[in-house]
Amino acid sequence: MTSPYGLEGRAAIVTGASRGIGLAVAAALTEAGARVCVTARDPDEVARTAQRLGGVGLAGSVADPAHLWELTQLALRELGRIDVVVNNAATNQPYGPLMDADPDRWREAFTINVEAPLRLVQCAWRAWMSEHGGAVVNVCTEGAGHVGPQVGAYGTSKAALLHLTQQLAGELAPKVRVNSVSPGLVRTEMARFVWEHSEDELGAGLPLGRIGRPEDIARAVTWLASDAAEWITGADLLVDGGTRVRAAHAAARGHAVHERLRTRAPDDRP
Numbered sequence: 001m002t003s004p005y006g007l008e009g010r011a012a013i014v015t016g017a018s019r020g021i022g023l024a025v026a027a028a029l030t031e032a033g034a035r036v037c038v039t040a041r042d043p044d045e046v047a048r049t050a051q052r053l054g055g056v057g058l059a060g061s062v063a064d065p066a067h068l069w070e071l072t073q074l075a076l077r078e079l080g081r082i083d084v085v086v087n088n089a090a091t092n093q094p095y096g097p098l099m100d101a102d103p104d105r106w107r108e109a110f111t112i113n114v115e116a117p118l119r120l121v122q123c124a125w126r127a128w129m130s131e132h133g134g135a136v137v138n139v140c141t142e143g144a145g146h147v148g149p150q151v152g153a154y155g156t157s158k159a160a161l162l163h164l165t166q167q168l169a170g171e172l173a174p175k176v177r178v179n180s181v182s183p184g185l186v187r188t189e190m191a192r193f194v195w196e197h198s199e200d201e202l203g204a205g206l207p208l209g210r211i212g213r214p215e216d217i218a219r220a221v222t223w224l225a226s227d228a229a230e231w232i233t234g235a236d237l238l239v240d241g242g243t244r245v246r247a248a249h250a251a252a253r254g255h256a257v258h259e260r261l262r263t264r265a266p267d268d269r270p
């Protein structure tokens with residue numbers, strides 16, 4: 001049976017695809033018929049993911065422009081085309097008040113969260129998409145639309161990614177559609193410090209009754225990448241279990257996630 005997404009025979013690059021949302025996206029695209037080219041920094045995880053999904057992979061950081069170019073070349077060589085790019089890898093560092101932020105780490109956040117998505121789209125555009133077309137989906141965050149405690153670098157860089165999405169959508173149309181998905185709180189490693197020990201409580205405060213699963217985001221990304229969304233570009237699809245509308249929800253009790261951001265911190269891996 002063919003998939004309703006019509007991604008059979010297509011090829012997709014997914015960054016940050018070894019776990020969490022990126023892995024779910026790569027798996028969903030594969031299930032929808034696409035072949036995937038995955039990346040993350042840990043070589044064993046990349047090899048495992050590529051093998052599991054029947055795709056190809058290259059370990060490296062999206063902060064390295066040479067890695068993005070090699071990734072594009074690998075996809076083209078092994079998969080023969082690049083129809084979809086999903087910019088998913090990101091950092092939530094530096095975490096804390098902006099007055100304490102090290103400018104070098106601030107710049108690194110922008111390198112990973114904003115510059116890398118632009119560079120990868122440039123690579124894919126030059127290698128394939130300018131001639132054959134395609135679709136780009138950038139993974140932003142529900143938090144990009146407002147401010148929050150300790151997440152100034154993350155939120156500012158994701159707001160820039162949201163703007164970049166719209167700018168690229170205008171510039172690359174009609175050949176390439178460029179959209180974003182903005183997740184609310186999802187049960188992954190990156191957000192573990194927020195949901196661990198409080199998952200049920202956080203979920204109960206949301207209109208849809210639970211925090212997100214990576215698959216919730218993956219379905220939205222797959223749909224936007226597919227021909228089912230052929231007349232959609234420059235859009236941001238909020239997938240947040242009702243986070244934005246919780247003020248009108250009967251079980252609303254203040255901003256539970258912001259309380260966690262104030263009192264906890266993520267692992268500080270560079």
Ligand SMILES: NC(=O)c1ccc[n+]([C@@H]2O[C@H](COP(=O)([O-])OP(=O)(O)OC[C@H]3O[C@@H](n4cnc5c(N)ncnc54)[C@H](OP(=O)(O)O)[C@@H]3O)[C@@H](O)[C@H]2O)c1
Binds near residue numbers: 042060087090
């Ligand atoms: N989880 C949430 O609640 C939430 C909410 C809103 C938005 N998001 C967004 O969703 C996306 C995925 O986050 P996640 O929660 O799934 O995180 P995650 O579970 O921590 O996974 C992150 C993935 O990205 C890879 N990665 C990290 N830095 C990288 C780099 N510099 N170069 C290449 N790969 C890198 C990681 O592998 P390696 O460590 O091996 O590199 C891993 O595969 C991010 O854009 C994040 O901002 C998440």
